[in-house]
Amino acid sequence: xxxSGLEIYKLLPQTNCKDCxxxxxxxxxxxxxxxxxxxxxxxxxxxxxxxxxxxASEPPIxxxxxxxxxxxxxxxxxxxxYRHEKTFYHKPGIFLRVRDDEDIDAVKAxxxxxxxxxxxxxxxxxxxDGFAVEAASGNAESFKKTVAAVMDSSKKPLILLAPNPDLxxxxxxxxxxSQPLLYAANADNWEAMAEIAKNADVPLVVxxxxxxxxxxxxxxxxxxxxxxxxxxxxxxxxxxxxxTFTTLRRLAVKSNFRPLGFPxxxxxxxxxxxxxxxxxxxxxAKYGGFIVIEKFNPSSLYPLLVLRQNIYTDPQKPIQxxxxxxxxxxxxxxxxxxxxxxFSITYFAIANEIEGAGWPGWLLVTDAExxxxxxxxxxxxxxxxxxxxxxxxFGAEDKVKHKKIILPGHVSVLSGELEEELPGWEVMVGPRxxxxxxxxxxxxxxx
Amino acid sequence: MTVEIPKEKWTGQVREVTIGATAxxxxxxxxxxxxxxxxxxxxxxxxxxxxxxxxxxxxxxDRKPDDWSPLLMETWGEAMESPAAWAKAAExxxxxxxxxxxxxxxxxxxxxxxxxxxRVVREVLDATGLPLAVAGPGQADVDNELLVPVAEEAxxxxxxxxxxxxxxxxxxxxxxxxxxxxxxSKTPMDVNLSKQLVILISDMGMPLERIVMxxxxxxxxxxxxxxxxxxxxxxxAALQGDSMTQQPMLVNPGWEAWKVxxxxxxxGVPESWGEWQNRALEWEALTAATLVQSGADMLIxxxxxxxxxxxxxxxxxxxxxx
Numbered sequence: 154x155x156x157s158g159l160e161i162y163k164l165l166p167q168t169n170c171k172d173c174x175x176x177x178x179x180x181x182x183x184x185x186x187x188x189x190x191x192x193x194x195x196x197x198x199x200x201x202x203x204x205x206x207x208x209a210s211e212p213p214i215x216x217x218x219x220x221x222x223x224x225x226x227x228x229x230x231x232x233x234x235y236r237h238e239k240t241f242y243h244k245p246g247i248f249l250r251v252r253d254d255e256d257i258d259a260v261k262a263x264x265x266x267x268x269x270x271x272x273x274x275x276x277x278x279x280x281x282d283g284f285a286v287e288a289a290s291g292n293a294e295s296f297k298k299t300v301a302a303v304m305d306s307s308k309k310p311l312i313l314l315a316p317n318p319d320l321x322x323x324x325x326x327x328x329x330x331s332q333p334l335l336y337a338a339n340a341d342n343w344e345a346m347a348e349i350a351k352n353a354d355v356p357l358v359v360x361x362x363x364x365x366x367x368x369x370x371x372x373x374x375x376x377x378x379x380x381x382x383x384x385x386x387x388x389x390x391x392x393x394x395x396x397t398f399t400t401l402r403r404l405a406v407k408s409n410f411r412p413l414g415f416p417x418x419x420x421x422x423x424x425x426x427x428x429x430x431x432x433x434x435x436x437x438a439k440y441g442g443f444i445v446i447e448k449f450n451p452s453s454l455y456p457l458l459v460l461r462q463n464i465y466t467d468p469q470k471p472i473q474x475x476x477x478x479x480x481x482x483x484x485x486x487x488x489x490x491x492x493x494x495x496f497s498i499t500y501f502a503i504a505n506e507i508e509g510a511g512w513p514g515w516l517l518v519t520d521a522e523x524x525x526x527x528x529x530x531x532x533x534x535x536x537x538x539x540x541x542x543x544x545x546x547f548g549a550e551d552k553v554k555h556k557k558i559i560l561p562g563h564v565s566v567l568s569g570e571l572e573e574e575l576p577g578w579e580v581m582v583g584p585r586x587x588x589x590x591x592x593x594x595x596x597x598x599x600x
Numbered sequence: 601m602t603v604e605i606p607k608e609k610w611t612g613q614v615r616e617v618t619i620g621a622t623a624x625x626x627x628x629x630x631x632x633x634x635x636x637x638x639x640x641x642x643x644x645x646x647x648x649x650x651x652x653x654x655x656x657x658x659x660x661x662d663r664k665p666d667d668w669s670p671l672l673m674e675t676w677g678e679a680m681e682s683p684a685a686w687a688k689a690a691e692x693x694x695x696x697x698x699x700x701x702x703x704x705x706x707x708x709x710x711x712x713x714x715x716x717x718x719r720v721v722r723e724v725l726d727a728t729g730l731p732l733a734v735a736g737p738g739q740a741d742v743d744n745e746l747l748v749p750v751a752e753e754a755x756x757x758x759x760x761x762x763x764x765x766x767x768x769x770x771x772x773x774x775x776x777x778x779x780x781x782x783x784x785s786k787t788p789m790d791v792n793l794s795k796q797l798v799i800l801i802s803d804m805g806m807p808l809e810r811i812v813m814x815x816x817x818x819x820x821x822x823x824x825x826x827x828x829x830x831x832x833x834x835x836x837a838a839l840q841g842d843s844m845t846q847q848p849m850l851v852n853p854g855w856e857a858w859k860v861x862x863x864x865x866x867x868g869v870p871e872s873w874g875e876w877q878n879r880a881l882e883w884e885a886l887t888a889a890t891l892v893q894s895g896a897d898m899l900i901x902x903x904x905x906x907x908x909x910x911x912x913x914x915x916x917x918x919x920x921x922x
Binding site for chain 2: 235236237270271272273274364365367368369372390391392395396399400403404407408410412413426427428430431432434435438439450451452453454455456457459460462463464466468497498501505508509
């Protein structure tokens with residue numbers, strides 16, 4: 154939780170000795186609050202005050218990192234309840250469960266297929282974050298073998314679902330060189346699990362049936378020196394997990410309650426009578442951290458990853474589409490060429506309209522820093538010079554032979570200038586609104 | 601250790617709005633539908649009251665649509681040939697309300713007429729006892745021409761009339777007031793615009809208990825996060841006591857999700873998108889399921905399977921603790 158300059162000031166010596174380089178303790182406190190100075194610059198601070206300040210400046214939800222041989226996942230460090238208050242920072246990790254009691258070649262094939270899968274969404278690569286390998290057989294050798302097989306087929310980070318210390322050890326022997334998440338410590342095995350997690354230097358999930366017991370356990374584990382913890386509050390279905398996850402987020406960011414300031418792991422597909430996609434969607438929107446899914450199904454995973462991308466978009470920085478010339482409905486050199494900005498919503502509105510109207514077309518998306526047409530024009534990010542530059546850079550000349558370019562109706566004022574910037578081209582003024590594109594093309598475009 | 605569960609104390613609550621009228625109140629509906637009334641955030645009933653569950657409406661048309669996804673055509677089949685049959689099928693599928701949208705042209709490409717609109721509304725009212733909403737095709741002059749006779753035809757039924765937008769709301773509000781109906785107030789993803797249109801409509805004399813607010817949402821992947829956050833902000837404002845944001849919220853995941861490529865098209869898309877039918881259904885269901893979390897009080901859907909899935913999610917979210 155953020156601590157104010159005045160609160161920091163109360164903990165400083167208040168001698169205005171200037172040894173820190175600032176004229177007064179208050180000035181130094183303000184710099185500390187703004188994270189522009191470091192506490193160690195004050196040589197006179199008491200140990201007690203230093204401890205208090207250090208803990209106050211820690212993030213309310215600890216950042217947990219997993220590493221595969223290649224690629225990592227970071228979860229936590231969230232600071233708000235609602236994305237509009239600032240943003241949600243670290244997208245929940247989505248992991249696919251595989252079990253060691255299945256045929257090992259089938260596991261390998263399944264992992265390889267899921268590992269290779271990715272989808273391009275507005276220029277962003279969406280993919281699965283990793284695998285959760287479950288020691289379902291209860292046999293250490295078999296678990297170790299399966300973990301090794303998964304690591305052969307994928308370099309993504311892993312979660313080891315190993316219900317007891319022996320299985321955990323076996324799994325960890327196979328993951329050397331990476332940093333998996335170990336699942337899980339509970340009231341019965343926590344001491345042994347703590348030892349194992351500490352020796353292997355891996356984050357550890359803590360499982361308990363209620364928040365009181367969960368907080369007791371994290372406290373004990375912290376006393377053993379474990380800092381990197383993940384919570385499994387045995388979350389259940391829609392209702393219970395919404396209430397529990399909301400409570401956990403509030404305790405962390407509003408109450409600064411340290412014992413439960415960790416990311417959450419959930420298993421939406423393992424609940425009875427629950428629709429995995431819808432519960433996973435809820436966990437993405439409402440405070441999930443590590444989400445383990447049961448089946449690899451691209452037609453469900455794609456929408457879930459898009460949802461995650463949407464919810465974790467910084468509201469201050471809208472998603473941008475990569476600038477370029479986009480093809481819609483397999484255009485030819487006779488198809489119309491239209492221009493717009495790279496604000497994703499603008500792009501989608503227009504692309505959808507052209508597509509829906511059944512027109513093959515080219516859409517030149519210029520780099521307008523993610524602003525909509527009118528905003529970008531007003532800010533000087535969408536002018537004739539920029540459009541001409543991008544038209545040339547992305548090879549408009551090679552795509553169409555008619556040398557006509559259609560401007561958004563809202564910026565018809567640019568047409569004269571654009572004709573100067575693009576000699577030999579005819580500039581047409583299109584409709585103001587995307588929804589009129591179909592009728593505009595019908596009336597104005599002759600192939 | 602005993603962990604103290606933090607609870608929010610809100611001062612405001614969402615208004616209750618009732619759609620439909622039974623014989624007792626001068627209508628012919630078999631039951632009415634009340635939405636709103638929450639005094640807490642979505643489903644957090646451990647710290648506030650949620651008297652009504654989010655309602656699920658099915659969108660039907662006054663005639664078989666030309667441009668709907670084949671997946672929808674397949675699932676409704678024959679029923680789409682007649683609005684009355686379609687409405688009945690929607691009721692059987694478990695809809696809480698029928699959301700009837702009038703087309704701009706008839707199947708032969710001629711302008712829709714007030715007579716036709718009246719006839720269809722009468723047929724639908726006769727075919728089902730569910731509360732009804734009727735929206736125009738979305739072109740101001742045509743909307744007004746069709747919705748005034750519709751409002752008269754349905755007098756006393758307390759239907760929800762739409763769609764009021766900033767550029768065209770006066771005629772719709774006036775006819776809704778004259779015939780004792782409600783209105784849908786739609787604005788493009790902006791907290792202040794939402795408030796402003798509610799104010800304009802209530803300034804005409806429409807009681808706030810008869811306005812449903814449609815903040816517009818976008819589909820999953822197509823700007824939904826804007827709508828989602830606008831809804832969260834509107835709901836927080838409502839709970840903090842800002843009166844003009846306290847209308848129940850209506851969203852339209854059916855319309856949003858079924859126009860995007862991911863659900864509309866089965867061919868010529870990347871293989872990595874996966875199997876078409878499941879993807880399309882997921883698109884509508886995830887759009888709906890997410891908007892339920894940001895405060896939707898009424899959702900308009902197109903596929904009966906989505907209705908089933910979202911309904912069971914909502915039931916579980918509001919089930920009493922085991």
